[in-house]
Amino acid sequence: MSTVVVTGGAGGIGMAICRRVVEAGHLAVAADVAVAIEAHGGADEPGVSFVEMDVTDRASIERAVASIVAEGHTVTGLVNCAGVLRDTFLGSLSDDDMRFMFEVNVAGMARVTDVVAPHLVDGGAIVNIGSLTGQMGRFVGASVYGATKAGVAGYTRYLAMELAPRGIRVNNVAPGVIDLPMSRSMDAISGGPVESAKHVPLGRLGTAEEVAEVVEFLLSSRASYVTAQTLLVDGGFIAW
Template sequence: MIGMAICRSLRDAGWTPVAGDLAPAIDSIDWDHPDNIDIRSVLLDVSDRQAVEASVADVLPEGLLLGGLVNCAGVLRDTFLGAVHEDHMRLMFEVNVAGTARVTDVYAPHLVDGGAIVNIGSLTGEIGSFVGASVYGATKAGLRAYTRYLAVELGARGIRVNNVAPGVIRAPMSPSMAAVSGGEEQCAERSILKRIGEPEEVASVVEFLLSSKSSFVTAQTLLVDGGLATP
């Protein structure tokens, strides 16, 4: 939901977004629906280097360059201490961290100088109050560090790299994370704004970080959590 909200926000701002995902996710979306007009889709498995490399021809026909890149792929599996499933742990690191690095490594050479990259992190990479989300949080903390390093490497080309860290958002992954911390309503009550967020509210921040309005912002992690992380 967050990924499609980002695509719609970017389209409405004048971008030509291309959504990449696995076949089940791509097939589940009605691309002919008016909400999805002018959003292209490509099959993309971020855990497979060859698949990522092969996607370039579909995303950028005729040698076109990217104006921006959003790394939004992510998976969440509960990891309670003493009952951590090896496959779940491996999957989260493979998609959340390595997948982001893999896509960026392939697509960064195709970014225009002065472009921008936005990674989608999580509140769990900033605080430790969600029981059962330790490994997920570790992957998102790693994504924050990766953002800082990448910003340094790409700064000479004028490419800005930032990280958006959503809190509890009305999206498929949030109920699983919130359930082990008292439910979405309790999480909402712990935030300053006393509610959970909407995908569109994350999307608007991503659009800002890709735009020239944030031309002097790089290597930052921006929390979009309604004040949930505030002590």
């Protein structure tokens, strides 16, 4: 059976993607750091297996992918969902926070793809998880995070061109304000989740499941002629 590898798979959006992939008839491998897997609680997730992976450590990625391949999985999809957000307000920039965001959000995505791509079947698909912050600048204090997510969009376009000869499609899903724990920079525009919803034309925050639905579509043959695209899942937030 076909398998989709999801980095950051033990998190809110990552696990929603894993579950949606399983509903679509695939197996899912939730690849994440040990503390995130433990925080998930080790609950039984039918069709989902867990593997420890630190996207900042190539050796960790190679061990994880080797174990996936050794178990006989046919990898048809990769979702680069691992990501971190740290506030970077001017005047209080932390070099460690900036490095960490680039290491996970951009370099980590590239490392994982570099290791997984040779095992990905021709005609498969990759979906990177970006953010509306990579498309606009309304969140004060999220400048460096937004820069990393703009990097995700750029990487997606280049990778799509490189993998097109193998029929592998690469797309970027950019969520808007999702109903998950937020940082101060995400709250700064309006003062919290309730106020944030007032800035969304649809009048509410998005859900992890709504993001997962779009990801599953892009992984599937229903999106067979879609590649190198960034698809916003933001309730219309960026339109005004």
